[in-house]
């Protein structure tokens with residue numbers, strides 16, 4: 001049997017080449033892509049102040065929890081430097097600029113950067129947010145980094161991103177629906193376009209992972225099992241407000257998301273089921289003993305987690321975030 005690291009490197013060489021060929025199936029040409037300013041009031045026009053007034057009037061109808069979730073989502077998006085540096089710390093890939101890994105990482109980051117940019121500008125104009133408090137949380141989160149259990153392994157990395165892009169698609173989509181219900185059509189549109197970016201990115205990562213399963217099913221299965229055993233930790237799990245310790249705000253943010261139904265324990269299970277299905281985990285042929293064992297664990301997990309989720313109570317604790325001005 002080949003030395004583990006050497007085998008990984010060989011698989012990744014194949015995958016990186018494939019990523020380079022396929023990346024434009026999943027990304028949009030930059031000139032054609034939406035930009036934050038397409039959705040925001042234009043400060044060069046006379047109508048600017050009227051448009052801000054209208055924006056603030058509709059933002060007034062958003063519920064407290066929804067504003068809290070939106071701020072948490074925005075901070076998560078704005079911690080993009082953490083995610084980009086994490087992608088470039090992966091081992092066993094070729095980091096040359098003209099290779100698949102770096103090209104993808106840079107272009108993915110460039111698309112993602114629009115999300116925090118758009119939401120931040122909206123929140124700034126909305127009149128609902130203590131921007132300073134929010135900015136402190138953003139700076140903390142970037143400085144604190146994250147610890148999501150992937151190590152520097154490209155397989156675990158792709159499993160994480162596949163999961164996480166699906167999770168952000170769900171949560172932005174739900175925020176869009178709730179914003180619409182609360183009478184904020186503009187915010188609904190913003191979250192809608194972001195959600196569709198996340199769906200494209202999820203498709204890409206899931207597809208790259210499918211390719212890994214094709215050439216290295218056992219190791220890919222073991223990596224999937226390992227990530228599921230650890231649970232997928234949200235990238236903002238270190239979220240905190242001024243005066244609090246690392247991670248102390250995160251639970252309140254996820255409570256608000258669970259309360260609103262923006263992202264729940266059952267969504268977690270649904271994402272897992274989708275991955276199991278799309279990666280054909282159940283029918284994957286010719287696994288060795290370790291691969292079979294890993295598959296058994298994965299296949300049993302969704303039902304177990306549904307039972308846990310059903311026993312969970314909806315969090316009711318009221319919490320006052322420093323971020324929200326009114």
Ligand SMILES: [Fe+2]
Pocket residue numbers: 077112115168198
């Ligand atoms: Fe995003």
Ligand SMILES: [Fe+2]
Pocket residue numbers: 112164165168198201
């Ligand atoms: Fe994303």
